[in-house]
Each structure stands twice: as C-alpha cells, then as structure tokens.
Amino acid sequence: MDFQWTKKDLLSLYDLSRDEILHILNTAEEFKKVSQRNVKKVPALRGRTVVNLFVEPSTRTRVSFELAEQRLSADIINMNADVSSFRKGETLLDTLKNIQALQADIVVIRHQATGAPNFLARELNMGVVNAGDGAHSHPTQALLDIFTMREKKGRIEGLNVVVVGDILHSRVARSNAWGLIKLGANVTFAGPATLVPREFEKIGVRVCHNLKDALAEADVINLLRIQLERQQRGYFPSLGEYSRFFGIHPETLRYIKKDALIMHPGPINRGVEIDSAVADGPQSVILEQVTNGLAVRMAVLFLVAGALK
C-alpha cells in the first residue's frame, strides 16, 4: 500500500514515526536526482508561496532552503532577522497572520525561542517547517545527516553513531537522536561532563565523557560546532582544552575505524572541534551533507505542500 503523508508541518523528528522518516528519505532520493539533471527544476510547487522567516540568523540553512524552493518552482518571500516589523513591536503571530492573509502557503522558520514553530503550527493554517528552534529541534539537519549515513553505509539499523560536542545546547544532537533511535541505530553522545547530561541515557543514548572510549566502535562521527559563548559561561576552561580532549585530529584517525564517516553540520571551527586535515580528508562527508541537504529539503517541502488543504 502506498504510504500516505498527512502532516502539514515538520516540527520535530520526535513527532514522526519510523515509516514517516523513511518516507522522507525515500522521497529525497528521487529529488537528489533532479539536482543532477540539466534542468534542475520541477514544477511541483508552482503557484505556491513559501516564506523564509529566519528570526535567528543563518546563511547556510537559509540558502539551502531557498535553493530547494526555487528548484520546486515556488515563489519565495525572504524575511530575515532584522525584519522591521519585529522592531516596531509586532508579535511573531501577527507577522505570520499577515502573511497568511496574503495567501502564503508554507513558512520555513528558524527562531531562537524553543517551541516557536509549534506555536505557529497551532495558530496558523499554513504549513510550518522548522529550520531550527532554540536548542530543541532541527529536523531537516538530522534528516540530511541520516540520509548521508544511509547512502554511504547502506543501512541505519545497528549503525554506531557518535555525536560529539556541546550536546546540551544542540538542536542537531537532539534531532539526530530521535531520528536515529527510531531507525534502530546505536547512538552515543560524547563531550565534557558539563555539556553532556546523563539525562539522555533515559531515552536510550549512551553518554560518554571520554572521546577514545566513545569513538572505539564508531561507524559515523558527527561533530558539533563549539560556540565561543559556551566557553565564556564557564562550561569548560578554554577552547584549547576542549580541542585537546574532544577535538578530532589526525591522531584520532589512527584509532577509529578506517571506514568511519566524519560529519559536521557546519560551519566548521577549524582547529577546535576538527582539524583541517581531517575536515578535508577522505573520511569526511561534510560537503556531501550539503548536497543531500538540498534534496532532503526539497522532499520535505514537497510533502508538506501536498498535505495542505
């Protein structure tokens, strides 16, 4: 029987079933081919209007979504962090209601307040796609990470995936965990004790505060960006110390599996969580993640559009 996608929103992988996640990945496979043709556009979202509302600024994710929307032939409205209506005191809800009144169909939102996309999805008839909210959820990133893993390794079930870094403040880590656990992977979170709470063990993730132990059997290593602000709030003594104990260096490559994948959502802090040699080396699939991100986002927008009434 054909699988039926019924959700007008993509808010978090927490809300999706295993089948729904697989459906997105399978759909993305076909959209990846579109980008490899000469004519990279399909008319699937022609006549639909998509609003990119990036209240929390971003370049790579926004560009990726914008390109996905263009390739689906959608009309695009870009609203960024310095949107003047917010400065004049208009609430988020009012801004979006105005846009809905202009018959926009889908909003892609990135916001620093956790739950902002959920709030909008509840109040609006538009489709809502979460491009990252606070430290909570970044479903398209996790989907493209999983897509990359599946493409390279041929499976997710039983795969040993290790996410390294500031897990506490990371929406990428949380979304990765939800998606991977539902598809049967073995997930490990690794990093300093101040940034990797044991609470995650209750959802079935292994928590490890020693990098070597964490990476011993890893098939996939997903590195998170360390933000300088974390260090200033006293979570760890210095970037140098972080890099020494939790960064990936050429030496690390000696004790991990030869075919382990090195991934990173970007942008990379060269020399902090990852050395240049590793980032540019043969085990790194960082650039392919970007390509796959486009396909995944096209698939997500296509499915969400199809579920709108």
Add this chain to the structure above:
Amino acid sequence: MNKKNSWILKNGRIIDPANHIDRTGDLWIRDGRIVEPGSFDPALDETETINLKGLVVAPGLIDMHVHLRQPGNTDAETIRTGTMAAAAGGFTSIVAMPNTSPCADNAATIQYIKEFATREGVVKVLPSGALSVGRKGEEMSPVGSLKAAGVVALSDDGTCIQDNELMRHVVEYAGNFGLPILEHCEDKFLAGDGVMHEGYWSVLLGMKAIPAAAEEVIVARDIILSRLANWKIHIQHVSSRNSVRMIRSAQADGVRISAEATPHHIALTDVEIKKFDTNYKMNPPLCAEEDRMALIEGLQDGTIAVIATDHAPHTQTAKLVEFDNAPFGIIGLETAVPVTLTELYHKNYLSLSQVISKFTVGPATILGINAGTLSIGAPADVTVIDPDCDYLIDANDFYSKSRNTPFNGYEAKGRTMATFVDGECVFSLLKESESDDEDAR
C-alpha cells in the same frame, strides 16, 4: 439571592477544622455574624432559609496569594474582577500581593487599594506590603508605616531579596511589628533566564531551565534567618521535594517556618511543557512527579499547612507568544476548589476536613487574623461546597478578566456553590427552589 445578612443554612454538613467540627446540622447567621442556632425567631427577622440537602458548609476560604494587578495593570485584572473571581471560587478573604504599579511599598498605595476594595471589592481584600522599596532588594520598605496603613503581611513576591544581610534586618524588624513574611524563594543567579524546571524534560526539549536548587538555597537561608530572628517566615508556592524536607525538619526543630503549595503544583508536572503551551509556564515552574508527590506528603503530615493559588492574571496578548517570551503565571481563584478536591480528596490523599483546613485555619493562623472559623460570634464568612458534583471547567465562564489557565476542559469533581461575606451572599449557584420556608417554622 438578596442582600440580606441573616440566614439559616439547613441540613448542611458543617466542617470547621479550627473547632474540630464535622457534623450535619444547621448554621444560623444574624446581622452578618454566626450565632447559636435557635437564638432568634426567623419569622420576625426576615431571615432567608436554605435547605442545603447535605452540601458542605465551611468557613469562608482564605487565599493568601493573589495578584489583583490594580493599580497598574488593569488590562489583566482589577480589584473588582479579581474579587468577583474570588467569590466565584469560594474565597471570602484574599491577600493581595504588592507587585502592583506603583509598588505597594508605601502607605498611599495601600490606602488606594483599601479604598478601592471597600468600594468595589466583593470579598475582603487584605493588602500586603513590599519587603524592600520598589521590591528591588536594596533598601527596607517603611514597615511600620505599612503596618499602620493596614497590611497583614510583607512580601517581595515575584522577586526575592538576594542580600542576606538586608534580609536578616528585614526579618528582625518585621518581627517587631508582628508582620509575617511571605517569601518567594528564588536565587536569581541559579535561576538565570530559565523558563522551566531543570530535569529530564528540559534536557530533552532543549529549554533553558531553573534548577530546584534555586528555590532550595533560599528556603535554607530563610530557615536560618527565621531561627536567628525568631520570627515567622512563610514559604510561598513550595515546589521542590528537598524544600519540603528542609521545612519539615526545621519545623520539628521549632523554627517558625510555614509553607504553602499551589493547586497547579499539586496537580501537574513538567511533562506538560512539551506542548509549549504558555498556560503551563509559571514561577516556580512545574516540577517532576517525585516533587509533586512530596508536596502531597507535606500536605498530609502538616508540613504544608496552606494551599494558596498565586492567582496571576495576564492578558491573552501577553501570553500568546513563544514560550520563552511569555510572562510567568496562571490564574487560580476559580479553579482552586475543583482541582484540589479532585486531586486530593477524591484521590484519597486527604480528608475533606483536611483539605478545607488548608484554606481556612491554616492561613488564618499564619496571618493571625480573625477568620477561617465558624465559631459563634465570628464574622459570617461562609463557603458552601458541593464536593461530589461533576464540573467540566470552562474558562469562558470565569469572572476573572484573564483566561490564562491550564485547567480549561479539566474534568473536576466538586465546586463552590455559594459564598457569604459578612453574612451577605456574594455568589450562588444554588437554585431558588432550594429554599424551604415551611421547614424553617
């Protein structure tokens, strides 16, 4: 119902925990006071008689923790609408918190509140004064002047004095004037800009969190200062199991520390936050199940002697924003009785008399006021409750101006049926046909 203040409430189940009474009988009220049954002739004095057919008759309920918002934020609530909500909830006396605008840290604002309450209030409003000027935690407020103006207690509710030396002086000075201190316990630095309880759910949802330690650290501080100054400190809205434990052992030691819990902390936990509904956002935040059970145990063994609502109205505009940006607080006057009866009485944690004591003798003792009893000669503040009726809570029926409650749609068992203040009926759901004049003769 008319504006009479003489009544005969027949066939009620009279529960008066202060006097250890729980029996069926009649309650006689004359000229706004409770009198001996049979002490006057109902026919001569134009008395209204009501046959309660077994409904509970309790002393008028007291809520020690209410935000009336007036002066300053009358969009969310006024003294009039707040007291109407109180009456509908069964409360005959409420203690108004001083975080108004201007702050109730001076005699003039207290005068204003008292005048408004007399003119427009429907139930008794007992004002509280701020502990520190502007609630800024820097300078002691004019305690003596506030006492003269008529406050019943002092509080900086909404915020907390962080300077321990200042707090010590305030406690000692307030003791001099016999004003109990109602304390919102929160260490600002530990709490940071958290929006929910630090625990499993905050980690999973990636929200900034407030550790229980933020409350516990100040509870410990207050126990120490209460012992030092030998004066009453009342811990508002206790939420953490460790706070309960510390308070229990301090009480055993003879320290004059008391505590209150809110109906929402008794009924709900932090799992609700995953809906990102701002009607579940308050300070202190909803905690884990173990904390909720510890509160219930504290109510059972008397460590927590009071249930108070922390009724905090906010306009819909204010609350209809992203979770991180929404203000803390929910209303509670009209949901307190149904929720506590459902969660405590009907789940067999507390007896009916125990529940009622948390709203009557409990707060009255701490505040040192003449209320919360049905003793002969006491003012006729009476609440009639039906503890068994089914009540589907609908926020649209509320008398409060605000609607920020998590209990809309909650299936409760039990609610307030009538409220009398000084013998005047200020709220009633009793049908007229309940009155039975023939029986009275």
Add this chain to the structure above:
Amino acid sequence: MKSQLEYSPNRRYCKKAGLHARISPAHGHAHPVRPQFRSGVAATSIEQETTRMNDYESEHETMFEGDCISEAIETISEAICEHIANDPPESVALIGIQAGGVPLAKRIARSIRERTGREVEVGTLDISMYRDDIGKRKTLPMIRETEIPFDINDKIIILADDVLQSGRSVRAALDALTDFGRPGQIRLAALIDRGGREFPIHADYVGMKVSVGPEWRVCMDWVECNGTDSVFKVKKQ
C-alpha cells in the same frame, strides 16, 4: 543533430558517454541495498493511485484477465515493430510511466525482442513532481523511481501507460521528459484506452479500447506485483 545541452565537468557520469538521468553511486552501478528501504514497496511495484485503496471498498468488477491482456500487448508490440522496422537500432527506447506503465514497457520490450531479436532499452519515469493537482487531492502519491539509463536526445521515445483516460498523466510525462533532454519523437503506447480525454492527447499504439460510464474507474493488476493480470473497474466514491 548535436545536442544543445551543456555538460558540466563536475557531474558524475555512468560508463556510457553523454548525459544520463541516473547517477551511479560512489560504490558502483547497481545499488543492491536500495529496495529494502522503500518500506516494503519494490521498485517495480505497480499499485495504482492512492485513491484506489478507497475504491476497493466499493463495487469491483473484472473486465479482462490473463490471455486477453497478453494479446493486447502483442497487438501493441506488433504495431511498434512494423513502425520501427526501418529505424536504426538504439534509436528507439521505451519509457514506462510509474506505476502501471512500467511492467507494460518491460513486456513490450520482451515481446519486441522475441519477434525481431531487437533490444529496445527500457526506462522508468515518475511524474509525481509534475502533477497539476498537488495539494488538491486527499493524499499525495508516493514518488517512485525515475531511472532513464540512456541518453534521450534525438531518440524515438515510446511512453507506456496502462490506462489512458484524461491525458493529464501523459501531459505531466511530456513535461518531465523534456526536462531530461530533447527527444527526436515521443509516441504513446496505452494498453487500455477508455476515452474521456480532457487534453488533446492521442495514443499511437493501443492494446484495446473499452467503454465504461464516467462513474467507473478502470484499473489494472499485473502479475509482476499483484500476482495476476487483470483489468477491472471500480465505482468511484
């Protein structure tokens, strides 16, 4: 005629030169593990539009089975063979429209091989991204595989679809195909033509014509996926 398309040096190609619709993965041509991810649906599954699932609850009447269908396919392949007799080998290819056109295309190719020994290449084309009714239906059909392992430029492409009615699917297929390149000619082979055109689309090769009332939908089962060859009609809801 030279192709007017640009070649990008960074694109990865299959062994055959030219622009291909399918990209080989880093490990080689075949993608042996792929089928297991499609939630139980194999690449050659031919279940019809999703609305058909609802239709099973309503009236269902078999019209043709087994041999009738094989004969109809032979009718088509005979016509094609005659038509392409003088065209050079490798200048003709079949492309089946997902989902019902795919087994049809494969069987036509097999029949052509048996009759003339000629190998006609077969591709598959999914038209979900080109539909004109996305968001207007109750559900979104699943995107199936598009695999065209040959260069379509200047070729004679014979599109194959199982049931031809309004012509909208073919219209979408034409749009999709022309995004892949510039065929020399496009022709249409339909196993069943049941009439009811909404677009000026015409089938060059028809297996059989049927006439049913507008309240019926004509559908097909194929041995390859449903275990049996049958043409049947279901009442629309």
